[in-house]
Amino acid sequence: MNAVELGVFANRLSAVCDEMGAVLKRSAFSPNIKDRLDFSCAVFSREGELVAQAAHIPVHLGSMAYAMQQIVSSINWLPSDMVVVNDPYLGGTHLPDVTIIAPVFINDQLAAFVASRAHHANIGAETPGSMPISTRLEQEGEIIPPTKIREQGKLVEQVFSRLAKPGRAEQAGDFNAQVSACQVGSERIAELLATYGVATFNDLLKALNDYAERLARQTIQQIPDGSYCFEDVMDDDGQGNQDIVISLNLQVSGDTVVVDFNGTAQQVAGNINCPLSVTAAAVYYGFRCLMPAVTPACAGSFKPIQLQAPQGCLVNAKRPAAVAAGNVETSSRIVDVVLGALAKAIPEQIPAASQGTMNNIAMGWPADGNQPGWDYYETIAGGMGASQAGPGLSAVHSHMTNTLNTPVESLEMHYPLRIRRYKIRYGSGGEGHYLGGDGIVREFEFLQPAQVTLLSERRTNEPWGLSGGGNGLTGLNGLNYQDIGGKCSFVAKPGDILTINTPGGGGFGNGIRTPQIARHT
Secondary structure, eight states: OOHHHHHHHHHHHHHHHHHHHHHHHHHOOSHHHHTTOOEEEEEEETTSOEEEEOSOOHHHHHHHHHHHHHHHTTSOOOTTOEEEEOOGGGTOSSTTEEEEEEEEEETTEEEEEEEEEEEOSOSSOSSTTSOOOOSBGGGGSOOOOSEEEEETTEEOHHHHHHHSOTTOHHHHHHHHHHHHHHHHHHHHHHHHHHHHOHHHHHHHHHHHHHHHHHHHHHHHHTSOSEEEEEEEEEEEOSSSOEEEEEEEEEEEETTEEEEEOTTOOBOOSSSOOOOHHHHHHHHHHHHHTTSOTTSOSSGGGGTTEEEEOOTTBTTSOOTTBOOTTIIIIIHHHHHHHHHHHHHHHOGGGOOOOOOOOOOEEEEEEOOOSSSOOEEEEEOOOBOOOOBTTBOOOSSBOOTTOOOOOOOHHHHHHHSSEEEEEEEEETTOSOOSSBOOOOEEEEEEEESSOEEEEEEOOOSSSOOOOBTTOOOOOOOEEEETTEEOOSEEEEEEOTTOEEEEEOOOOOOBSOOOOOOGGGGGO
16 A cells, blocks of 8 residues: 555544544534533444544543444444443443434445534533542443434434533533534545445555554564563552552563553542543553554454453443442553553653542532532543653643643632632652643632532552652642532532642652652652
């Protein structure tokens, strides 16, 4: 296959994902999507193999790449159909992440799929924000198996109205934005099919996957053969279980790697369990970071990576285990153990642990006779780990999240909240030759009553340093300046103050302790 032609084709596919993302961002109603960019868009082959994705959310796209084939093969697709799904045990992540999938037909022949996945702050959970301290999947909101939300070009009103609750314009707007993104994606892929023809299009997809696989295998070949083990722990599951082990053995042989989670704790009562699709996303992300930047974001890049995880363990949970925080918190720890194991093989390429949490805060209040209800969800940035290349970045979202912050102006405009402080948490990064990145302090004042849920990690176990570098500081959550732990739910009164201090990243290398004043520059 001509290299220039293949490069042009790959970029045209990526451009489709970028345009889908632009449509979704600019037509969504909620700050969660239009400001934080908590969404992802991708293109798949007719068999459901990932062929292109935008630089959106790693945990979204890796999980779709892992499970899309199972979803699309179970449906009788017709032109202009769209399917909605959020079931974590059928390729989803957690219930707030809702995926809409659209087929692309050319001359009545199924040729490809496009998909958009976005986080919805209200998916019908028992607490506002749909991130409860749950013990069963059913407590986390409405479970949507693959269901047609559009048939023959028309919305299925019964399905749409069940998802976009009456009177919730924000929610309806977000679902319509996802539908619109898929519509645009379908049109653009149809244009590509008309340009290339189905046979050439499929040949190019095969060539693209083959190229990505070659780059992936070349990357793995550069890792010395061997078995590299690493363990880390989750602080707790919110239900009394503490220091929950995630154990990993990377077995590198030539151009393949087996990622073995034997020895990991069994699934727990709380909601930090992971469906296997989320685990796969975190593993794929860790290895994708090692590959050349030109590696196409398609299924071929994952083929040399084999995943093993005992069924019923924390990272391969069985229904009906609760999973709301597995997608956000446990996926972050899986990245830590993958990087920790790789650091034993290629220490010069691997950073120390980043903050290792998304610091999830979900809040809201049901509608009453005087005021409309509201739901809000946010992840909060922290410090990144330092590496041989230099210090860790401060006050950034890292690894599996890749979202933005919610601007103070947007948050205060949409919700009965005031941000009292928003600053870098100086000194929270680990010491070393290169300093770990610092976390942040984000402080909320409640102007009206609110039901609040916090799901956070690295509150008792520090993000680790590498090569003699110090650990980052743990995070701290406080209500009216009293520690409330990493996972909790409470009702805030007007005037209450919630302070989130996020963890710093680990330091890298031995070094003299840096004077505090220097760390402010």
